[in-house]
Amino acid sequence: MRRMDEMELRINEKGIKWSWAFMVFSLVIWGVYASIKTHEISLPAILFILQNLVYFFVTSVEKTRVGDERGKKQLLIYFGVLFFLLTFGAILGLTLGR
Numbered sequence: 001m002r003r004m005d006e007m008e009l010r011i012n013e014k015g016i017k018w019s020w021a022f023m024v025f026s027l028v029i030w031g032v033y034a035s036i037k038t039h040e041i042s043l044p045a046i047l048f049i050l051q052n053l054v055y056f057f058v059t060s061v062e063k064t065r066v067g068d069e070r071g072k073k074q075l076l077i078y079f080g081v082l083f084f085l086l087t088f089g090a091i092l093g094l095t096l097g098r
Helices: 006-038 043-066 069-096
Strands: none
Touching: 006 043, 043 069
């Protein structure tokens, strides 16, 4: 197995970037259309949200591994927001679900 040279690496990175952008825009358009039609959060919207959460989580972890202090701050912010949303969602679910 041979290693990619710099030109192949750039071509693959550009292809990955454009396919990612296409997928993001497709999910947004599909999610907005489905949300307008059904008045509920749809699977494409959930996939879009999860995709971005995974992306930002992985980039923060990699920044932390390299020694960038911003990665640690971002991770703390993400976990704080996630904790808040889960707590707030549980409270709403318990109070409105009755």
